[in-house]
Structures are given as C-alpha cells and as structure tokens.
Amino acid sequence: MNPFAEKKSVKAVEDASLALYPGRATALVGESGSGKTTVARMLARIYDPTTGVIRFRGQEVKYKGARVASSLRAYRRHIQMVFQDPFSSLNPVHNVRYHLSRPLRVHGHARSEKEVTEQVLALLRRVSLSPAEQFIEKFPHQLSGGQRQRVAIARALAARPEVVLADEPVSMLDVSIRLDILNLLTRLKDEEQLAFLFITHDIASARYFAEDTLVMYAGQMVEGGPSDDVIQSPRHPYTQLLLSVAPDPDRVQQVINHGNTSVPTRGEIPSLIKPPSGCRFHPRCPHAMPICSQEKPARTEITPGHWTHCFLYDQPGEKPAKQAKIIDAKSVQRAK
Amino acid sequence: MSTQNKNNLLLDVRNMSVDYYAANGAVHAVRDVNLSLKRGEIVGLAGESGSGKSTLAYAIARLLRPPAAITAGQVLYYPSIQEGERRTAFTAALEQANSKITDPVNSPTQSSGVDILKLTPPQLRAFRWNELSIVFQSAMNALNPVMDIGTQIIDVLRAHQPERSVQSCKERARELLKLVGIAPDRLRSYPHELSGGMRQRVIIAIALALKPELIIMDEPTTALDVVVQREILDLISSLCKETGTALIFITHDLSLLLELVDRVAVMYAGKLVEVADRNNFYAHARHPYSYGLMNSFPTLHGPRRKMVGIAGSPPDLRNIPAGCPFHDRCPMAFEACHQVIPALRTPFADAPEQIAACHLYDPKITRTTQMPGPADLGRGYEIQAERSVAR
DSSP: OOTTSOOOOOEEEEEEEEEEOTTOEEEEEOOTTSSHHHHHHHHTTSSOOSEEEEEETTEEOOOSSTTHHHHHHHHHHHEEEEOSOTTTSSOTTSOHHHHHHHHHHHTTSOOSHHHHHHHHHHHHHHTTOSSHHHHTTOOGGGSOHHHHHHHHHHHHHHTOOSEEEEESSSTTSOHHHHHHHHHHHHHHHHHHOOEEEEEESOHHHHHHHOSEEEEEETTEEEEEEEHHHHHHSOOSHHHHHHHHHSOOHHHHHHHHHHOOOOOOOOOOOOOSSSOOSSSTTGGGOTTOOGGGGTSOOOEEEEETTEEEEOGGGOOOOOOOOOOOOSEEEEEEEEEO | OHHHHHHTEEEEEEEEEEEEEETTEEEEEEEEEEEEEETTOEEEEEOOTTSSHHHHHHHHTTOOOTTEEEEEEEEEEOOOOOSSTTOOHHHHHHHHHHHHSOOSTTSOOTTTOEEGGGOOHHHHHHHBTTTEEEEOTTGGGGSOTTSOHHHHHHHHHHHHOTTSOHHHHHHHHHHHHHHTTOOGGGGGOOGGGSOHHHHHHHHHHHHHTTOOSEEEEESTTTTSOHHHHHHHHHHHHHHHHHHTOEEEEEESOHHHHHHHOSEEEEEETTEEEEEEEHHHHHHOOOSHHHHHHHTSSOOSSSOOOOOOOOOSOOOOTTSOOSSOTTTTTOTTOOHHHHHSOOOOBOOOTTOTTOEEOOGGGOHHHHOSSOOOOHHHHHHHHHHHHHHHHHO
C-alpha cells in the first residue's frame, strides 16, 4: 500500500434507477458489495449521489444551495430507515421510551409528555409488542433480537413516514422469528400503504414480501420486474446464479432423489475500483460472448415490467405505462 | 445391519447436562441429551439461538469454561483401532496412560469407548485436532491477523505432531490448501489479503490438518454471502465424503441443513425434541416444533401464500415451565403437555430411526391410536395464528 498513491474512487453504484410506490414493496437483491445499501443510503440522503436525480412525489430533491438543511429534515420525515443489526442500532443506555420519543419530538408530532407516552404506547401496539406498558420502560439488553427489531421498526414509524427503507431487516434474526417480522412489515405495507424498499440477500424472503424485485451486481442493476417473474423465470445469468445457490427446502427432494447436482460456482464480485469492461458479470458468466467484454448491455424489456441488462435478450420490445411514483431515482451514481 | 451400525459407532453422548451458573440461578442450557454419531456421518444440529446447540458441541469438545459446568453425562468416543500405520497420537497417549494405571473406563477398546470427559490433560491434547477439530462461529475472524496463513497451518501441525519435520509440515500445508481449492502459493498471504470465503476455506483446511475423525462446525457459513455459502457447503460435503470424516453441523437454518446432512437433530430449550434421518424429517417432521421450523421459510416456488411462524419466544432456561418446554407455544398442546415431560420415543412404524419427544404420538396419553399428520399440525398453526390476530 502506498499512502502517497493517487486516490482512486470506488464506483459503488452506477446508473441505478428505481421507483417506489405507496403500498408496494420493492426488493433489492444481491451479494454484499453489490451496492444495495448505498442505494438505500442515497434515498435516505445519508450520502448524496454524484450524479443523477431523485424525485420525491414528483419533486426533485435538492442537494446544494439555500435551505438544504430544512428541506433535508422535511424529506427525512417522510423517509425512514430500518437497519440490519438491531443489536447495534439501538442505544444500550436508553430505554424504549427514549428511542421512540426522539423522533416524535424532533418531528413535532408530540408536544407534551402525556402525548409522547400515548403515542409511544400506540407505536408499540402497532408493532405487536404487548403489553406495551411493560415494554416502554425496558432497555435493549432486556429484549430479544426480534423484539429489538420491532422497536427499531416502531422508531422508524414514529416519524410517520411514507417510505421505509429496510436494510436487511431480518437477516440477523433467527429463522423462526424472521417470518414474524416479515408478516409485521407486510401488515404495515398493506394497512398503512407504506412504500417499502426491502434490501436482502435472501431471494425467498424477497419473493414473500415484495411485489417487485431488482437484482444488483457490482453496483449495477441487472434485472428487475415483478417478483414472481424475476424469480420464476430469471433471465440474467447472475439472477440464475443467485437462484441456483439459494437454500431451498424444495430442492431437498431433488437432492434425495438424484444427489447434489448444483453447478459449482466460481469467482467473486469484482473490484469496483477497476470494474471489468462491458457487462460487469462477464468474467463469471457461463454464457459470455465477445461483445459482453466490449459494450455495456442495454436494458431489454422481456415481458411488460420485467427487464434485464443482458445481450442474450437484446431485442426491441414495447414500453408499458407506469403508475404514479412516490420516489423516483433516475440514473443515480455514487462514488466513494 | 444393526451389528454393523454398532461397530461403526464413533461418538455416543449419554445423558449430557450442562448448566451455566449465573448470579440469579443456574441456567440449564443442555438437559439430558443422548445423541450418537456413526463414522463418516453428517449430523445437523438445529434449533433457535439459546436452544443449547453450541453448548452441547462445546461440551463434547470439552471446551466449556466456568461458569459453564457439565453436571451429568458421558461422551463416549470410539477410536478406530487399526494396527500399523494408523496408530494415532491419541491411542498412543491412551496406551501410555494405561501402562501406568489401569483405568477400566478409559482403555481404548472398541466395545466400551473412551469417556472424553475423563481424559487427562495430555490425553485431551492428543485427542483434540487428532481426533476432533472444531470450526467456530464467525470463523473468518478466528485467524490471527499478524501471521500468514501458512504459519498458522504449520503451527497446528507442529503443536500436535511435534515429531514431524518442518519440510513435511510445509508439504502438508500446501496439500491442505489445494484440498480446499486455494492455490498453494497463497501460503504466504495474510488473512486480510483473502476474501471472506477464502478465509473460511483456510479455517476448514486447518480443521482437516490432522485428518480428524470428527469435525464440529458451529454455524460456519452465517457471515458469508449466499454464493460463497453454497461453495463452502459443497466443499464441506465433498470433503467429508472423500475423507470419511464425521461432521456435526450446527445451524438455525434448516433449509441449508437439509441439503447437507444425513441426519437431523432438533434442539429446543436444552433438550432434543426430534432426531430423524434427513429424508423422513423432510417428508414428515413429527414434533410440532420441527414442523414449525420447517414451515418458517418462504419458498422460491409454488404459489405465494401467507405463512405463519412459531408464535412466542423460547422459555427462560433458569425457570423452565413444567411439562413439555414447548407447550406454551405449541398449537397442539393438551393437558398432559402442561404436566408430564415427554420422553424421546420411537413410535413410528414406518420410520424406526425417527424419534420425537411429544405426547401426541404416545397412545397411552392421547388414548387414541390415531397420530396427527403434517396436515393436522399445519392446521393447528393456522388456527393459532387466527386466534392471535383476533386477540
């Protein structure tokens, strides 16, 4: 390592476009290092994109100029995050009441102590932590992982957001608890018409929870569309790879009958400082053609709504009409 | 078949109980567990966090330290006794001890086995790694960051086989790296120069270094990506088949486990609740808890449907409720479950190897000869979910 070397940038996300709709969840699937979290953080405005536009309810989000701070707070009121690790996202020295009262106070939803208590209790009930009166005084170490994640979700809800960005909200939890949390998120999505961005590496839970699925690889989106289309008939070789390696109880029957037939997978996600030319997946792709290392594949619509970036499917198709978007990120990029 | 099985026995855990002594009472982490393992068999140990899976594994390897204490039980180990080339350091250590004192329990005979819990420190040193090695949770961080991986592999070889020459240690280290699919020229690499998956491979190589009879892996793939996880699983599976190593694989992820193992043991609140071979378990998990675990994964195929998990959370192990520990979460619980602790039984005519600790399958308690099937368990969970929503 040369400390005097020229600084190189990591292009963590390149040319990502996605839209979120009220009452719908969009899942973002990919390996670690594929830029999923960076996308969520740009939408939460923890990072600013290097180029590109994010629109919230049709209005462009400002990054520079006058009154950025106040517009930022107004924006964050509507957009909240739930983090992966409920063991580190809650402050161990504060109790549940404190965690939930901060967003209520900061965003001016509760003025008096009485209002705070009432709303905190209501929030705890919304995330099915009952009896709420008992949980309000508890500290994080007195809660199990699933209960902590419920508190973290309640904290996000306290700001009364319209969009929730959930960054692997279940991957740190035990398998038997994951389903409870997913069912809770589904209820919030359906009953309260929240828009969700659901980041996960578990394709099966993406299919269970989200209506739409986007697959990212090395900072680029390679395939997207309705979850069932993407997962039942994956087109991009990377999506096919992800699906073939996902743990799947249904495959056990096949293993029992025919032995282990899964294709060996080789290679790892490339360095994003110097990404491969052309399609970034070509060094690992079993179908790579000469053109794949030379040009970037364009977006190809396979069926209405289901698209992929792959030369295997590079044929012209028709473009369907779109529903009103609550968040619309166009060609955002982020370099670190 | 049965006599052959008996000869193939490698490890027999009998009536194992482990407590953790805490200021506010003893935590009964493992309670009266019986588990046996054949040579070359892969057994999966499944259960929620806090069910005692890791504690059981560490007890087998004698790695528990205070405040944990083994309160009862035996771990019988049956070393392979072959004359000539494979006279291991462990059997040598045992024989050495026997020449001094004649210990009837710890004589290395095929019939009785050696109680690991009674080994003397030198015997234990010879036992570990030669006969049993362990891969820890978040094993990626188990490598020493200031030593290159070659040194770490050779360190193991030198520590456990001091008579081995440096040259042959190096040779073996290269061999091991090749075995786990890493180019041997990476011996001089430091852990930070390797990716997570490669570090995990190195850890597996170190576990295999002395060709142990048994490897314990405690959630070896949890910190890894799905793609890498699949590679590591395939590697583990093929290596165990190749070398005939027995494996205890601990995880909470049943979907992963079922593709790898021969037999599944499910733990709940410190007790084994079901043991079955993989095919029977997959086709028909008998215990309501196992059924609940099997049905907590969203699937990739088939219609999308609403799924119900297991309601509630595991009991406090300081104060375990009377009767079956699962009764307050169980959708099928009836009066007997609140009072009588169910024992592991083999009530299934169609699957003699499958045992479950549940009153539902005990005709003396249910007073019917009819046993509930998977559909009944599924319905039970659905009704329970509806009731909790109504409340």
